Amino acid sequence: xxxxxxxxxxxxxxxxxxxxxxxxxxxxxxxxxxxxxxxxxxxxxxxxxxxxxxxxxxxxxxxxxxxxxxxxxxxxxxxxxxxxxxxxxxxxxxxxxxxxxxxxxxxxxxxxxxxxxxxxxxxxxxxxxxxxxxxxxxxxxxxxxxxxxxxxxxxxxxxxxxxxxxxxxxxxxxxxxxxxxxxxxxxxxxxxxxxxxxxxxxxxxxxxxxxxxxxxxxxxxxxxxxxxxxxxxxxxxxxxxxxxxxxxxxxxxxxxxxxxxxxxxxxxxxxxxxxxxxxxxxxxxxxxxxxxxxxxxxxxxxxxxxxxxxxxxxxxxxxxxxxxxxxxxxxxxxxxxxxxxxxxxxxxxxxxxxxxxxxxxxxxxxxxxxxxxx
Amino acid sequence: xxxxxxxxxxxxxxxxxxxxxxxxxxxxxxxxxxxxxxxxxxxxxxxxxxxxxxxxxxxxxxxxxxxxxxxxxxxxxxxxxxxxxxxxxxxxxxxxxxxxxxxxxxxxxxxxxxxxxxxxxxxxxxxxxxxxxxxxxxxxxxxxxxxxxxxxxxxxxxxxxxxxxxxxxxxxxxxxxxxxxxxxxxxxxxxxxxxxxxxxxxxxxxxxxxxxxxxxxxxxxxxxxxxxxxxxxxxxxxxxxxxxxxxxxxxxxxxxxxxxxxxxxxxxxxxxxxxxxxxxxxxxxxxxxxxxxxxxxxxxxxxxxxxxxxxxxxxxxxxxxxxxxxxxxxxxxxxxxxxxxxxxxxxxxxxxxxxxxxxxxxxxxxxxxxxxxxxxxxxxxx
Numbered sequence: 001x002x003x004x005x006x007x008x009x010x011x012x013x014x015x016x017x018x019x020x021x022x023x024x025x026x027x028x029x030x031x032x033x034x035x036x037x038x039x040x041x042x043x044x045x046x047x048x049x050x051x052x053x054x055x056x057x058x059x060x061x062x063x064x065x066x067x068x069x070x071x072x073x074x075x076x077x078x079x080x081x082x083x084x085x086x087x088x089x090x091x092x093x094x095x096x097x098x099x100x101x102x103x104x105x106x107x108x109x110x111x112x113x114x115x116x117x118x119x120x121x122x123x124x125x126x127x128x129x130x131x132x133x134x135x136x137x138x139x140x141x142x143x144x145x146x147x148x149x150x151x152x153x154x155x156x157x158x159x160x161x162x163x164x165x166x167x168x169x170x171x172x173x174x175x176x177x178x179x180x181x182x183x184x185x186x187x188x189x190x191x192x193x194x195x196x197x198x199x200x201x202x203x204x205x206x207x208x209x210x211x212x213x214x215x216x217x218x219x220x221x222x223x224x225x226x227x228x229x230x231x232x233x234x235x236x237x238x239x240x241x242x243x244x245x246x247x248x249x250x251x252x253x254x255x256x257x258x259x260x261x262x263x264x265x266x267x268x269x270x271x272x273x274x275x276x277x278x279x280x281x282x283x284x285x286x287x288x289x290x291x292x293x294x295x296x297x298x299x300x301x302x303x304x305x306x307x308x309x310x311x312x313x314x315x316x317x318x319x320x321x322x323x324x325x326x327x328x329x330x331x332x333x334x335x336x337x338x339x340x341x342x343x344x345x346x347x348x349x350x351x352x353x354x355x356x357x358x359x360x361x362x363x364x365x366x367x368x369x370x371x372x373x374x
Numbered sequence: 375x376x377x378x379x380x381x382x383x384x385x386x387x388x389x390x391x392x393x394x395x396x397x398x399x400x401x402x403x404x405x406x407x408x409x410x411x412x413x414x415x416x417x418x419x420x421x422x423x424x425x426x427x428x429x430x431x432x433x434x435x436x437x438x439x440x441x442x443x444x445x446x447x448x449x450x451x452x453x454x455x456x457x458x459x460x461x462x463x464x465x466x467x468x469x470x471x472x473x474x475x476x477x478x479x480x481x482x483x484x485x486x487x488x489x490x491x492x493x494x495x496x497x498x499x500x501x502x503x504x505x506x507x508x509x510x511x512x513x514x515x516x517x518x519x520x521x522x523x524x525x526x527x528x529x530x531x532x533x534x535x536x537x538x539x540x541x542x543x544x545x546x547x548x549x550x551x552x553x554x555x556x557x558x559x560x561x562x563x564x565x566x567x568x569x570x571x572x573x574x575x576x577x578x579x580x581x582x583x584x585x586x587x588x589x590x591x592x593x594x595x596x597x598x599x600x601x602x603x604x605x606x607x608x609x610x611x612x613x614x615x616x617x618x619x620x621x622x623x624x625x626x627x628x629x630x631x632x633x634x635x636x637x638x639x640x641x642x643x644x645x646x647x648x649x650x651x652x653x654x655x656x657x658x659x660x661x662x663x664x665x666x667x668x669x670x671x672x673x674x675x676x677x678x679x680x681x682x683x684x685x686x687x688x689x690x691x692x693x694x695x696x697x698x699x700x701x702x703x704x705x706x707x708x709x710x711x712x713x714x715x716x717x718x719x720x721x722x723x724x725x726x727x728x729x730x731x732x733x734x735x736x737x738x739x740x741x742x743x744x745x746x747x748x749x750x751x752x753x754x755x756x
Contacts, residue, residue, distance in 0.1 A: 095486050100637050156620055329553035
């Protein structure tokens with residue numbers, strides 16, 4: 001048996017799809033015996049359905065392929081633009097494919113290339129990317145953690161549109177494909193997260209920058225933790241940074257004159273990571289002023305992200321429609337066919353309640369002491 | 375003519391049998407989800423409360439004629455010829471349902487865990503085990519259920535525990551409650567959720583009289599039914615909370631899909647076998663009971679001990695389970711659209727209600743005769 005760890009789906013040149021599978025070369029992953037040979041092997045073939053291609057991979061590979069340990073599915077932007085998601089049915093139906101792999105879009109390169117960029121610590125490309133996305137989600141909230149079922153639900157649900165992380169290759173993808181990439185302190189090629197793909201129905205319509213991802217997640221109450229920086233006072237250049245450890249959002253939907261009203265009340269709690277301002281952090285009122293700064297800045301950014309999605313894409317990627325369905329079912333039933341239009345007109349109000357709990361190992365910043373003595 | 379051996383099961387074994395019988399396959403297949411969606415748990419509660427009335431009718435019939443089974447009561451109520459006809463129909467019904475239930479399980483096995491194995495092999499292995507156990511008798515079935523029920527309950531509880539630990543439960547999926555009113559709920563309650571699994575308890579009328587403490591039998595059966603209703607309703611809610619109403623409605627085996635979601639620390643995952651075990655125990659009890667119910671009918675008709683029929687009839691049930699449907703969709707379509715209306719309703723509701731009516735009339739007459747007789751003697755005495 002050969003274990004498939006990653007799949008990449010590109011648009012084919014002759015046929016509809018080009019499927020690339022990545023199979024691990026397991027002896028290479030052995031800590032003691034592993035040598036310098038390639039940690040994984042990829043093979044591609046074109047065809048009209050992914051289900052057929054998955055069975056046909058032995059045209060180039062020796063052993064029976066096992067798909068149950070797949071870690072990554074990369075989809076090229078061409079496929080996403082055309083909305084060619086017919087293969088999700090195959091994946092949902094298959095007993096081998098599970099609901100535990102990352103789904104990402106590949107920008108500025110083929111999806112197949114992403115499956116081949118090696119990395120010194122985790123040699124198999126798709127396993128590296130899977131761990132990377134998970135850690136990014138945990139540490140900074142930079143990945144929506146889209147799984148197969150999430151995709152299917154957002155494709156089915158009238159009150160939610162799909163999103164997917166976008167990855168990109170930095171450096172030379174040709175050199176990145178060799179094992180030589182693993183021997184360098186600065187690898188020739190890196191796969192990094194480059195934004196969030198926004199869909200309408202099943203078609204890719206555009207993207208949001210990486211910086212917006214935590215706010216998109218927060219509006220959907222899916223954010224674990226993130227970091228926010230804000231100017232210490234209005235009009236000051238120096239900033240302070242807060243690690244938001246606990247985040248939560250409550251969404252209240254209502255309708256006024258056929259215009260949906262979205263009321264977000266967000267609760268965040270965190271600790272100070274650093275400040276550039278000469279503020280005495282042993283004082284309660286400094287905490288309070290920082291808290292109110294976080295509240296204004298967070299509310300502003302959250303609102304601007306939602307409004308940007310409303311005006312630019314008119315696509316409810318936050319699942320406000322689902323919330324509307326839960327809170328005002330009979331209204332939503334009437335408008336679900338044109339929900340995206342209503343969403344783009346919806347009035348958004350954001351209320352943030354921030355709590356700054358502690359400030360690390362130091363109370364008063366050295367800058368404040370310098371100033372007093374100087 | 376040899377007199378059949380009198381077999382008895384304990385009250386606890388009866389409780390376990392009724393519980394496993396009702397929960398066994400219903401917990402896995404998620405009947406009624408297509409219409410009720412996020413309100414499935416309400417539909418299950420309704421189904422259980424109406425199903426409870428059915429079970430009440432069954433045990434009341436048995437209380438009216440203590441010590442006799444379904445077939446004996448048929449002959450008491452409907453006379454010899456009609457009773458023979460009904461007995462033949464019941465035998466065919468029980469064998470057919472045994473085959474259907476078996477097919478439910480073999481399909482699950484082949485879809486999820488044994489994709490390369492032919493249906494025939496799986497069926498044969500399963501039915502041979504059932505044949506062996508039914509040949510050994512009802513007491514063995516009782517003891518087997520008693521042995522397996524702790525594992526069954528542990529596994530069912532483990533699923534909840536793992537889902538909580540993995541943070542897979544999203545209670546907001548249960549909203550809106552009754553968003554489309556009662557209509558979609560009522561649509562699945564009758565006949566689908568009442569007949570499956572509560573109405574199917576009719577087959578237990580064959581054995582329920584043979585307990586060590588007949589006095590406790592009605593209470594035991596009713597309590598077991600309430601427990602199954604609670605377990606089924608809870609799991610419907612759980613499935614919807616994990617997958618969402620639409621996904622449950624689309625899933626072939628919703629509980630299986632739910633368990634496939636479990637992944638804790640990339641270590642506790644791929645627990646499909648839990649569901650397969652749960653379903654195996656339930657189906658084993660169900661197939662055995664339906665099979666036994668049919669065999670007892672043959673015994674009633676022919677006065678030959680049922681053990682003579684076990685092997686040939688068992689192989690027939692196995693064969694039937696293979697040929698009743700050419701594909702899975704046919705199997706499910708028949709199960710949802712035809713079987714409840716044309717088989718379940720007459721055999722589970724109409725005939726038992728008729729039986730009860732006849733029995734009550736008979737009792738009323740007897741009492742009147744008694745009372746009049748008493749009066750007559752009174753007059754004589756005067």
